Every structure is written in C-alpha cells, then in structure tokens.
Amino acid sequence: MRKRLQDRVIVITGAAMGLGQAVAHHxxxxxxxxxxxxxxxxxxxxxxxxxxxxxxxxxILTIQADVSDEAAVKSYVDQTYHKYGRIDGFYNNAGIEGRQALIPDYDLDIFKKVIDINLMGVYYGVRHVIPIMKAQQYGRIVNTASVGGIRGVINQAPYVASKHAVSGMTKNVALEFARDGIVSNAIAPGAILTPMVAGSFKQVNPEDPKKAELEFAQGNPTKRLGMPEEVAKVVGFLLSEDCSYVNGQTIAIDGGQSNTYGIV
Ligand SMILES: NC(=O)c1ccc[n+]([C@@H]2O[C@H](COP(=O)([O-])OP(=O)(O)OC[C@H]3O[C@@H](n4cnc5c(N)ncnc54)[C@H](O)[C@@H]3O)[C@@H](O)[C@H]2O)c1
Known part of the structure; x- marks a missing residue:
C-alpha cells in the first residue's frame, strides 16, 4: 500500500525535540x-x-537555523528547494514558552523574544515557503498554535498573544491561497509530554515537578497528559493530500480539556 506521505518533501522546524521530532519520525x-x-x-x-x-x-537534510532570523529562514527554504526541487508540506512548529509571570511583571526582553520566535518565526516561514507552493499549485502548511491560542493561560501573556496570532495567520493563509492548492491549518496541543512542558512544570513547582504534572492532569477529562505521537498522527494527516477540504482551522489536540467548564 502506498504510504500517506510517500516522496513528499516535508520541512519541519523545531525538529530536534518534542513535537517536531515526533512528527519527523512519523x-x-x-x-x-x-x-x-x-x-x-x-x-x-x-x-x-x-x-x-x-x-x-x-x-534527511538537517539545517541549523534560528527561525526568528529572516535571512536564516530564507536560507533553509532555499537549501531545501535546492536539494529536493519542491516543498510539499511545512510543519511550522518551532516555539518557546518564555517565563511565567503576571503581565505587569513580565520581562520585556523575554516578551519580545517569545513574539520574535513564535509569531515572526512562523510568519517568515510561510512568507518564504508560499511562493514555492504557489508555483507548484500544491502545499500543506501546519502551524503550531496551542490551547493558549484559543484560551487564556495565566502567567503566559506573550505566549498566549503569539499563539492567538498564529491561529489568525493560519486563517489568512487559507483565505489568500486556497485557489493555489495550498491548505493551511494550525494545531492547538494541550499539555503534551515534551521537554518544553517538563520545563514548564519545573517552573510551577521546582521541588516537585511531577506533582505539578499530576495536578495539571486532573483538569483533563482523560486524567493524563498527551503524548507527542498522538499529535504526530494528526499532523501527518494535515500534511497529506488527504487533507483537502479542512482549511484555516485550529484543531485542539488536548483530550477535550479546552471544552470543559468546571470540574471534570
Ligand atoms: N508540548 C506541549 O504541550 C505544547 C502545547 C502547545 C503548544 N506547543 C507548541 O509546540 C511547539 C513545539 O513544542 P515542544 O513542546 O515540542 O517544545 P520543545 O522545547 O520540546 O522543542 C522545541 C524545539 O524547537 C527548537 N527551537 C526553539 N527555538 C527555536 C528557534 N528560534 N529556531 C529554531 N528552533 C528553535 C528547540 O531547539 C527544540 O528542539 C512550540 O511551538 C510550542 O509552543 C507545545
């Protein structure tokens, strides 16, 4: 049987760890x-x-690049196109959480860094990939937003602002390029067990991060965190030809947590 992404050229940012790495394996x-x-x-x-x-x-081509540097983004797109001659799928995923603090106390430099990586990095990516996909009249873009892209999260203002912006940009790509065979969606993962989330629980409870993790999981209908492979399967579909009429969506992958109201 033909595989779902057979011979498709897929670019993945933030591919060394966590969700990016899981999608690369998949x-x-x-x-x-x-x-x-x-x-x-x-x-x-x-x-x-x-x-x-x-x-x-x-x-596998590997390229070291900082997605918040537009020249580096143009370079990874150019190098990929030079090697493979096309780009079919783009998992625009690299992102950081920043520090946890209330809005008036938030460190301005970290605030700007979160916006530079999570929003500008995603924008530079689509800015340089779209012309190639448009010329091919085919492309699949998946941006990583977050449940923080559809809900507020206390102590994470720049993260939440950047992820809402990613969700908005995803809609615009869908509107502007649907007629060019380009499909653009975002995912909104809940808490998925990756190095980023492990770091987050360490910030919440430096002495006992496992306790913070278990407490957080209690708010999820499944009573557990998600696994990177569970995200990768959804992204695999969104990057494939099979995803032809789901466009401009932000899809929560969170065990249902963002639909809850009150105690579950
Ligand atoms: N894990 C979760 O529960 C979760 C939930 C919602 C959203 N997300 C989002 O998913 C994405 C991946 O998160 P993760 O949990 O896998 O994180 P992670 O920290 O485990 O991995 C992120 C990877 O991105 C790379 N990276 C960071 N900044 C970069 C930059 N400027 N340029 C290039 N690479 C960079 C890191 O080196 C790392 O390999 C992020 O956008 C994050 O906001 C994750």
Missing part, C-alpha cells in the same frame, strides 16, 4: 523526504540518527 515512516530545521545542531544530529535507526531509507 513522516519518515510515512515515506516523506525530510528537511529538519532547529537552532540546536547537536540535538538535531541526534534526532537524525534516531530517525534513520527507525526508517533507514529516509532522506
């Missing part, structure tokens, strides 16, 4: 040719080794 198993982007070169090389151990036939 896409390789589905037959994709990969261009993996991350600012952490060492972790990216490690991720490449692990993907090849699982999918030995995978073609």
């Amino acid at each position: 896409a390789a198993k589905e037959g994709a040719k990969l261009s993996l982007i991350d600012m952490n070169a060492e972790a990216l090389a490690q991720a490449r080794t692990e993907i090849l151990a699982e999918s030995p036939d995978a073609e």
Whole structure:
C-alpha cells in the first residue's frame, strides 16, 4: 500500500525535540523526504540518527537555523528547494514558552523574544515557503498554535498573544491561497509530554515537578497528559493530500480539556 506521505518533501522546524521530532519520525515512516530545521545542531544530529535507526531509507537534510532570523529562514527554504526541487508540506512548529509571570511583571526582553520566535518565526516561514507552493499549485502548511491560542493561560501573556496570532495567520493563509492548492491549518496541543512542558512544570513547582504534572492532569477529562505521537498522527494527516477540504482551522489536540467548564 502506498504510504500517506510517500516522496513528499516535508520541512519541519523545531525538529530536534518534542513535537517536531515526533512528527519527523512519523513522516519518515510515512515515506516523506525530510528537511529538519532547529537552532540546536547537536540535538538535531541526534534526532537524525534516531530517525534513520527507525526508517533507514529516509532522506534527511538537517539545517541549523534560528527561525526568528529572516535571512536564516530564507536560507533553509532555499537549501531545501535546492536539494529536493519542491516543498510539499511545512510543519511550522518551532516555539518557546518564555517565563511565567503576571503581565505587569513580565520581562520585556523575554516578551519580545517569545513574539520574535513564535509569531515572526512562523510568519517568515510561510512568507518564504508560499511562493514555492504557489508555483507548484500544491502545499500543506501546519502551524503550531496551542490551547493558549484559543484560551487564556495565566502567567503566559506573550505566549498566549503569539499563539492567538498564529491561529489568525493560519486563517489568512487559507483565505489568500486556497485557489493555489495550498491548505493551511494550525494545531492547538494541550499539555503534551515534551521537554518544553517538563520545563514548564519545573517552573510551577521546582521541588516537585511531577506533582505539578499530576495536578495539571486532573483538569483533563482523560486524567493524563498527551503524548507527542498522538499529535504526530494528526499532523501527518494535515500534511497529506488527504487533507483537502479542512482549511484555516485550529484543531485542539488536548483530550477535550479546552471544552470543559468546571470540574471534570
Ligand atoms: N508540548 C506541549 O504541550 C505544547 C502545547 C502547545 C503548544 N506547543 C507548541 O509546540 C511547539 C513545539 O513544542 P515542544 O513542546 O515540542 O517544545 P520543545 O522545547 O520540546 O522543542 C522545541 C524545539 O524547537 C527548537 N527551537 C526553539 N527555538 C527555536 C528557534 N528560534 N529556531 C529554531 N528552533 C528553535 C528547540 O531547539 C527544540 O528542539 C512550540 O511551538 C510550542 O509552543 C507545545
């Protein structure tokens, strides 16, 4: 049987860890040719080794880049196009949480950094990938928003603002380029067990992060956190040809938590 992403060229940012890495594993198993982007070169090389151990036939280009630097974004898009001659799917995923603090106390430099990576990085990505997809008259874009892109989250104002903006940008890409065969959606993960979320629980309870994790899980109808592979399966669909009439959506992947009201 033909694999879902067979020979599709997929670019993934933030691919060295967490959700990006999980999607890279999944896409390789589905037959994709990969261009993996991350600012952490060492972790990216490690991720490449692990993907090849699982999918030995995978073609993988790795590029160290900071997504908040537009020249670096243009360069990773150019290098990918130079190697593969097309870009079919773009998982525009790299992002950071920032520090946790109430709005008046928020460190301005960190606030701007969160916006630079989470919003500008996503914008630079679509800005440079869209012309290639438009020329092909085919493309699938998946931006990583968050439940913080559809709800407020106390102590995380810049994160929430940036992720709402990502959700909005996703709609605009859908409206502006639907006639060019480009489909654009966002995902809104809840708490998924990745290094980022582990770091977040460490901020909430430095002495006992596991306790903070278990307490958080109590607010979820499933009483557990999500796993990166559960996100990867959804993204795999959104990056595929099968996703042809779901467009401009922000899809929560959170065990139903964002639909709850009161105690579950
Ligand atoms: N894990 C969750 O529960 C969760 C929930 C909602 C949204 N998200 C979003 O999913 C995305 C991935 O999160 P994660 O949990 O996998 O995080 P993570 O910290 O585990 O991994 C993020 C990866 O992105 C890379 N990265 C960070 N800044 C970068 C930059 N400027 N340029 C290039 N690469 C950069 C890091 O080196 C790392 O490899 C983020 O946008 C995050 O906001 C995650």
